[in-house]
Amino acid sequence: MAGETTKTVILDNSGIRRALTRISHEILEKNKGLSDVVLVGIQSGGAYLAREISLCMEIIEGERVPVGSIDITLYRDDIKQQAPHKSVGKTDISFSLEGKRVVLVDDVLFTGRTIRAALDALMDHGRPCCIQLAVLIDRGHRELPIRADFVGRNVPTSLKENVEVTFDDKQQPVEVVLEK
């Protein structure tokens, strides 16, 4: 029927787990271990996934990686168009970023504007050695020259479609849904 949205599950829970495990291995391989690696997730989905990736890495390497979360609301480039303004979330980075290999984590990579804001926000917290980007889903349609270093699944989409990663009450990933 016209105007009705259809939802397709493109990754179920076990699919998400496999993708996060692979991303964890790739991060370890690229950085040759855990030395100076820290994870920073973008609120809110990215922060939940960053915690999951850190648990995967702990299982693989037997060591914990520092995990922080960043809220990019105050760095958005569309704030003038927003009325009313979004509520400001919590940024929690309890460790120094100076000289660290920061892996920025988000759930869905789309236009790249959220990542641009996150890069600005991270730079205000210190000067990392490098910043890498890990995303669960890359849906394309970039408006800025940004690409991910680690991708769970590439999902080519149209601009009319929406990709949503759902989480349960315990902030555990449930599934990835494509809405048409």
Place this chain on the structure above:
Amino acid sequence: MEFKHKDIIALRDLSKEEIELLISTAENMREVNSRDIKKVPTLRGKTIINLFYESSTRTRTSFEIAGKRLSADTVNIAPSNSSATKGETLADTALNLLAMKPDIIVMRHAVSGSHYFLSKKVGCSIINAGDGAHEHPSQGLLDMLTIKDKFGRLDGLKVAMVGDITHSRVARSDIQGLTKMGSSIFLAGPPTMMPPGVERLGNVTVCGTMKEAIQDADVVIMLRIQQERQGKTLMPNTREYSRYFGLNPENLKLAKPDAMVMHPGPINRGVEMSSYVVDGSQSHVLKQVENGVAVRMAMLYHVCGGELE
């Protein structure tokens, strides 16, 4: 929850949910204030005019810092360098300032209700930094944030407020805000400084003595004697006032052991509070000032996203 107001003039005009939103935004804004780089680009390109017709150190500086931390351009106008001294009316001053295209005017004025008058004249956002004996919403919000920091909640608390209630805009904002959030207010002060019918504002009890008000209180808010205004005519002398309505380590023991002491400042040491209390472990006076910047950042942020009313 969305904040849809263009202006913040009184906590009386805000719902409980809107007050909660401002407080939670301020809680998260504090992270910016604790960094090495205390600046975010949020209000880049916005112009804020701090139009203070009355002297102020804390509030004006706090609003200025808040604006600058959000990357807005801030301009300060003090009473001595305002054209008001040449006889210009408030409306004319505001319209002239408006011609310079500010986004927000933060105003303090001695006349209660002057902000409502101004908000009808100008299209930019108006934030009340204190109007006469009416309200001081940013102080009310920072007081609530400071109380929430300690107790983790605002409901079910006994809050004692002591001093010149009649002329205190802080008292009115605190009463409006705290009663909406579920606290009980107990007032004490000289009968000459107690407004008739104040109980009608909400969950408010007027006490006969200071001891009655602070007995088992979770929070004791001491108010300033406004010597420059009505103080001299409403009480015999400061010594007598201090004896009956001053907070000292002895009468503070009547409150709960972990009670917090607050004061909007500036403090008349030895009159409203003894120095032992001001500098004591239960005093949260400097924490109030610290929270003031975050609260004002939250106010500036949300009025910029408010819809024209």
